[in-house]
Amino acid sequence: MSEALDEGPFFHGTGAALQPGDLLTPGFNSNYRPEVVMNHIYFTAMTDGAGLAAEVAALDGHPHVYEVEPTGGYEDDPNVTDKKFPGNPTRSYRSTAPLRVLREVTGWKRLSPDELQSWRDKLAALLADDSAEIIN
Template sequence: MRSKPMTAIDDLSPQRFYHGTKADLKPGDLIKSCNLPEIGNQEAMETHVYLTPNLDAAIWGAELAVGEGHGRVYIVEPTGPIEAAPALTDQKSPKHLSMSYRSYEPLRVTGEVTEWTLYHGTRADLKPGDLIEPGYRSNYGKQTKAAYVYLAATLDAATWGAELALGEGPGRIYIVEPTGPITDDPNLTDKRYPGNPTKSYRSREPLRVTGEITAWQGHSPEQPKAMQDSLERLKQLGIEAIED
């Protein structure tokens, strides 16, 4: 039984919403519940279906969803009122993203996201047509030169790259296209987060800059500092980035 009525969020109606899952769905299908791992109150979770206007958060939801197969991100529309969702995990900073709204009513699938913009975060001052190549000093570990160049399909991962990049000047996020094969980045794909929740990749071939994201929001000052401290501890322990 519902403990209290939900409040409709009218100002979100023009936005596009996403839902991440491992279910194989088609336009017109209804999503009636969402079960994600790492949730403290699973019983309460099962009474709602979750959605988000943040594509990166939907990608996390897809990769962490219960079930077999690949994560899928669907474009959805709510069939009833929605409300802001409480935090779904007690994970300490930096937290992974989670779907930020919920509803008691089903979501209707209107499409699927199948093409991804690829990003690279750095401090280098580049322009369209420039190539980002392997061979420069790595941000992680003790390697003097990185054998790969890195890219991601989530803006959040590129934001971390821009904030943690070595060098002077402001962080920059570029839209890039690979000039050769790309593979999952093993440094961000492990047993803790199955799959590739940040959609992070690497390549031995250059990336070509096609544009720049100028309106992006960085993390709170405490988050990059905590990440930098963690990376420094790894360096002191002699833990290197996986470069083979």
């Protein structure tokens, strides 16, 4: 699974407050389609990409970005690499194995209120589109 992929560092964005050593695991509802339970945990090698995920996930307005390390194999995220960005320029990955939190990252690019609303509008449109599929 992991051959020829990034070696990190890797990042995960979330609304959850975590501590170094905590494990992020699959089995939770998707941030993008809440009715879907995810079989994978997702991460990226780009802090701003993790920041975007954190902003969208943090409905209470407290997004967090963490540097993480995969504890097992990982692969390109087919939701972006197969559908939107062939070749994985977003450096997005997924794993069925947990991610270990190493530290919280600061200094990532925050979205403006207008940018955040635009992303939330896109997600609302995705939720309304029954044909839009997430590969979980």
